Amino acid sequence: MTVEISRDPWAAFDELLGIEVVEPIGEGVGPVAFSGRCSTEDNQDPKTSRAWQYGNAEKLVEPLGGVVVEEFFDVGQSRSVPWERRPEASRLLDALKDPNRGWNAIVVGEGTRCWFGNQFSLVAPKFAAYGVDLWVPELGGKYDARNPSHKMLMSMLGGMSESERQHVQARVRAAMDAQVLNEGRHQGGRAPYGYTVVDGGPHPNPRKAAEGYRLRVLAIDEPSAEVVQRIFAEYLTGEMGDRAIANGLNRDGIPCPSARRPDQNRHRLADGWQGSTVRAILENPRYTGFAFFGRWTRQEVLLDPDDVGAGHVVRFRKAAPDRVVRSRKKAHPHVVEVEEFVQAQLLRKSRGAGGFSAGKKLVRGPKKQTKRAYPLRGRVKCGYCKRRMEGTPRGPRTYYRCALRTMVPGSPALDGHPTNVYLPEAAVIERFNEWIDRLFDPVNVDRTVLDLLAAQDGGDAGTTSHVGAKQRLADAEAKLRRFQDAIAAGVDPLALVDAINEAQAKRAAAQAELNGTPKRTARVAADVYAMIDSLGDVKKVIRQADPAELQRLYEALNVEIVYNATGRMLDASIRPVGRDKAGVRGGT
Numbered sequence: 358m359t360v361e362i363s364r365d366p367w368a369a370f371d372e373l374l375g376i377e378v379v380e381p382i383g384e385g386v387g388p389v390a391f392s393g394r395c396s397t398e399d400n401q402d403p404k405t406s407r408a409w410q411y412g413n414a415e416k417l418v419e420p421l422g423g424v425v426v427e428e429f430f431d432v433g434q435s436r437s438v439p440w441e442r443r444p445e446a447s448r449l450l451d452a453l454k455d456p457n458r459g460w461n462a463i464v465v466g467e468g469t470r471c472w473f474g475n476q477f478s479l480v481a482p483k484f485a486a487y488g489v490d491l492w493v494p495e496l497g498g499k500y501d502a503r504n505p506s507h508k509m510l511m512s513m514l515g516g517m518s519e520s521e522r523q524h525v526q527a528r529v530r531a532a533m534d535a536q537v538l539n540e541g542r543h544q545g546g547r548a549p550y551g552y553t554v555v556d557g558g559p560h561p562n563p564r565k566a567a568e569g570y571r572l573r574v575l576a577i578d579e580p581s582a583e584v585v586q587r588i589f590a591e592y593l594t595g596e597m598g599d600r601a602i603a604n605g606l607n608r609d610g611i612p613c614p615s616a617r618r619p620d621q622n623r624h625r626l627a628d629g630w631q632g633s634t635v636r637a638i639l640e641n642p643r644y645t646g647f648a649f650f651g652r653w654t655r656q657e658v659l660l661d662p663d664d665v666g667a668g669h670v671v672r673f674r675k676a677a678p679d680r681v682v683r684s685r686k687k688a689h690p691h692v693v694e695v696e697e698f699v700q701a702q703l704l705r706k707s708r709g710a711g712g713f714s715a716g717k718k719l720v721r722g723p724k725k726q727t728k729r730a731y732p733l734r735g736r737v738k739c740g741y742c743k744r745r746m747e748g749t750p751r752g753p754r755t756y757y758r759c760a761l762r763t764m765v766p767g768s769p770a771l772d773g774h775p776t777n778v779y780l781p782e783a784a785v786i787e788r789f790n791e792w793i794d795r796l797f798d799p800v801n802v803d804r805t806v807l808d809l810l811a812a813q814d815g816g817d818a819g820t821t822s823h824v825g826a827k828q829r830l831a832d833a834e835a836k837l838r839r840f841q842d843a844i845a846a847g848v849d850p851l852a853l854v855d856a857i858n859e860a861q862a863k864r865a866a867a868q869a870e871l872n873g874t875p876k877r878t879a880r881v882a883a884d885v886y887a888m889i890d891s892l893g894d895v896k897k898v899i900r901q902a903d904p905a906e907l908q909r910l911y912e913a914l915n916v917e918i919v920y921n922a923t924g925r926m927l928d929a930s931i932r933p934v935g936r937d938k939a940g941v942r943g944g945t
Contacts, residue, residue, distance in 0.1 A: 385422020410466025541688025575689040599632035646691030648684035730904035740921035833864035
């Protein structure tokens with residue numbers, strides 16, 4: 358007997374074993390999620406940026422049956438920020454864990470927009486772990502983790518993204534340096550106290566001039582310029598330091614910079630002149646009439662040196678002298694002569710060389726690291742003025758003090774404030790630790806979790822970016838209403854075209870940012886339990902009562918204490934770091 362063997366030798370074997378081979382059937386890409394990013398609302402239109410990225414993504418997956426069912430688009434986020442710290446990208450990573458998310462693939466509009474440096478190698482394994490495919494236009498299709506060429510290309514895209522960002526930064530900085538050096542051009546930002554920004558004519562760039570942009574220059578603001586001249590004159594007498602000058606200005610009722618220009622100093626309290634304000638004026642070389650640029654520089658430092666994947670954060674620090682650019686000739690009217698400014702700097706250096714005895718009388722130096730650990734450092738507020746109380750050692754004991762002499766004359770908080778408010782640390786630590794011990798006792802921990810969940814803020818109304826966008830939107834709309842009133846009162850509309858266009862652009866950018874801001878998801882009980890576990894053995898730390906360990910525990914719990922000296926009461930709260938704003942309060 359002969360048996361006819363088919364061309365596929367495994368077919369007969371499969372038939373003998375009863376194995377049914379099913380040919381795969383292509384069902385298309387199916388529902389996908391779109392991910393994108395727009396860096397800043399100032400330099401890019403979020404609506405346009407989202408449109409072209411979304412168009413690229415659709416062109417890639419639509420012919421293969423892909424349908425975008427959900428979007429994750431970040432606005433105002435730098436590409437250097439890791440996915441876990443971008444609101445929408447973080448929301449996407451959280452959605453991966455949901456088996457009912459409604460999509461099993463992600464498509465991006467441009468790889469260099471989404472990944473920077475080694476970010477892809479940190480994120481891709483999460484996609485694979487949850488069975489989610491990734492479609493990238495630069496690859497021409499789906500990313501295949503088993504394909505070494507795909508891995509190499511995605512690594513190259515991250516490097517290209519980082520290189521592109523560095524090249525743009527270098528070109529922009531070189532151009533701005535040249536503009537300051539050769540033209541003395543004002544590069545924007547808040548005008549120094551003593552100056553105001555005025556219209557300087559059409560923009561020198563023809564394209565920007567055609568779009569209605571105007572050049573901005575510095576002009577003297579006479580009332581505040583006289584104050585600057587007074588500060589330099591008093592300092593050059595050699596008898597007054599920064600704090601003494603500030604006290605004199607407060608006594609004379611002269612508004613401080615944030616009180617005079619609250620529109621450009623929303624981040625200040627407008628609570629009077631401080632020694633640091635006087636110091637900043639005395640050290641600002643722009644009062645000589647020359648343009649300076651680059652005195653402060655943005656530096657990116659690791660958020661956590663032990664976790665490089667957490668990315669960097671931006672810190673502003675004084676730049677090295679060789680990075681500061683000065684114009685070749687005067688760029689704006691001077692408030693003080695160059696000779697006066699140089700004498701002031703030489704006097705500051707001579708006082709700085711006089712050691713502690715000279716410094717304590719005149720110029721207040723930077724705070725140094727203390728040898729003694731203060732567990733509640735920066736966490737106790739005075740109930741009278743709501744300022745933070747400072748740690749003060751008295752022999753072996755430690756107190757937290759709020760001194761009346763350090764307050765600005767004329768401040769409303771002076772009414773009823775004692776000369777000194779003292780709080781013994783020993784009394785606070787003992788009572789406070791008893792409360793913490795009860796909160797995290799195994800018997801009460803479930804109650805604490807419920808309190809934290811009940812106290813957390815819902816929605817996104819408390820996020821800094823959301824509040825800032827709402828404020829910018831309100832400001833822009835208020836400006837537009839004022840312009841409308843001015844036109845109704847008879848002002849020529851042509852004179853307000855540029856201002857109206859600028860206000861409308863700011864309103865559109867703020868509205869786009871609000872539309873792109875994600876709603877925060879309330880934390881579940883499992884997250885809170887995990888947070889409590891991350892604190893370690895709370896009872897052991899409290900029992901040992903080591904000041905340094907207690908300080909770290911209080912930082913993790915984000916402790917806030919308000920001391921009411923009149924009733925000798927403490928109002929304490931904890932808001933654990935790294936979670937939504939949820940707190941537990943208690944009084945002792």
